[in-house]
Amino acid sequence: MVQPALILPPGPDTRWQLARQMGVEQAVIHPLEIGNGKSDWDYNELLHLSNWLQEVDLELSVIEGSIPLTDRIRLGKPGRDEDIDRFKRFLRDCGSVGIPVVCYDWMAKVRWARTGAHIESRGESLVTGYNDAKMTGNGTDETVTRDQLWEAIEYFLEEVTPVAEEAGVKLALHPDDPPIESVQGVPRIVNSPEAYERVLDAYDSPHNGITFCQGNFAAMGVDVPATIRHFGDRINFIHFRDVRGEADNFVETWHDDGPTDMLEAMRAYQEAVDEDVPLRPDHVPTMAGEDNSNPGYHTNGRLFAIGYIKGLLEQA
Numbered sequence: 001m002v003q004p005a006l007i008l009p010p011g012p013d014t015r016w017q018l019a020r021q022m023g024v025e026q027a028v029i030h031p032l033e034i035g036n037g038k039s040d041w042d043y044n045e046l047l048h049l050s051n052w053l054q055e056v057d058l059e060l061s062v063i064e065g066s067i068p069l070t071d072r073i074r075l076g077k078p079g080r081d082e083d084i085d086r087f088k089r090f091l092r093d094c095g096s097v098g099i100p101v102v103c104y105d106w107m108a109k110v111r112w113a114r115t116g117a118h119i120e121s122r123g124e125s126l127v128t129g130y131n132d133a134k135m136t137g138n139g140t141d142e143t144v145t146r147d148q149l150w151e152a153i154e155y156f157l158e159e160v161t162p163v164a165e166e167a168g169v170k171l172a173l174h175p176d177d178p179p180i181e182s183v184q185g186v187p188r189i190v191n192s193p194e195a196y197e198r199v200l201d202a203y204d205s206p207h208n209g210i211t212f213c214q215g216n217f218a219a220m221g222v223d224v225p226a227t228i229r230h231f232g233d234r235i236n237f238i239h240f241r242d243v244r245g246e247a248d249n250f251v252e253t254w255h256d257d258g259p260t261d262m263l264e265a266m267r268a269y270q271e272a273v274d275e276d277v278p279l280r281p282d283h284v285p286t287m288a289g290e291d292n293s294n295p296g297y298h299t300n301g302r303l304f305a306i307g308y309i310k311g312l313l314e315q316a
């Protein structure tokens with residue numbers, strides 16, 4: 001079963017209240033997207049945040065992206081062991097506080113990338129998109145290789161998955177966005193179902209799992225419901241969204257207006273994932289009255305998305 005979730009700021013404001021009013025109980029914290037950019041946490045900060053959310057009946061179920069995972073780790077550079085030790089301490093702290101899921105990604109050097117953030121969609125709403133032809137600096141970054149990234153992620157998983165198991169925390173790897181071979185010349189490896197097979201095989205444990213970012217899987221050109229069923233109980237976290245186009249040239253869509261059969265996708269989640277997997281709307285259109293200063297993460301589109309998700313869940 002999936003549980004509707006929302007990214008919320010790491011301190012209370014009306015968005016906490018809106019979540020509760022819509023009956024959403026699971027909070028995802030990702031201050032690089034919504035918040036102050038914080039990406040390192042000590043035990044007391046996590047405990048304080050978790051207690052604060054609990055006081056208003058919200059559960060801190062995922063820390064996403066904004067975590068102490070460095071490019072020294074992603075690139076297997078000298079010093080990575082020190083950084084991995086820091087990451088292990090973070091996992092143990094999450095476990096002690098009772099945070100069940102940590103979402104991470106393997107996008108070295110360049111975070112998720114878009115070439116357009118003001119693309120007009122339904123009723124003059126604004127969405128983001130990517131067109132590789134418009135990406136500047138597309139030479140090859142000679143300092144990074146695919147083998148290096150694979151060595152580094154396999155080393156990381158060997159080191160940290162046993163700690164995640166002990167701590168009772170599930171790791172959930174987000175796909176590269178966009179899921180192409182390289183972005184601005186920097187190679188990408190987490191861009192296909194085959195890549196995920198290799199990641200899951202690197203350490204066979206329910207604690208080594210996937211963030212099924214649906215828009216990225218749609219961009220990979222796969223059959224989305226079949227792929228959800230295939231990965232099943234290794235899906236530890238879900239990003240719900242859709243795109244029109246291909247991995248190297250796409251626009252994001254409204255949740256009810258993309259090419260993916262969203263009801264079939266929801267049915268697949270309900271049948272295939274483990275209990276209580278958090279599912280959050282991912283990037284949403286910027287709507288009337290919003291200034292598009294944080295493309296994909298304004299509030300009105302997420303209210304619409306939660307209503308749509310709840311309808312799909314009832315139908316599924």
Ligand SMILES: O=C(O)C(=O)C[C@H](O)[C@H](O)CO
Pocket residue numbers: 030033064065103104105112174177213216239282283
């Ligand atoms: O690119 C996406 O689809 C995202 O959801 C971006 C997020 O910041 C994600 O956490 C990347 O790690």
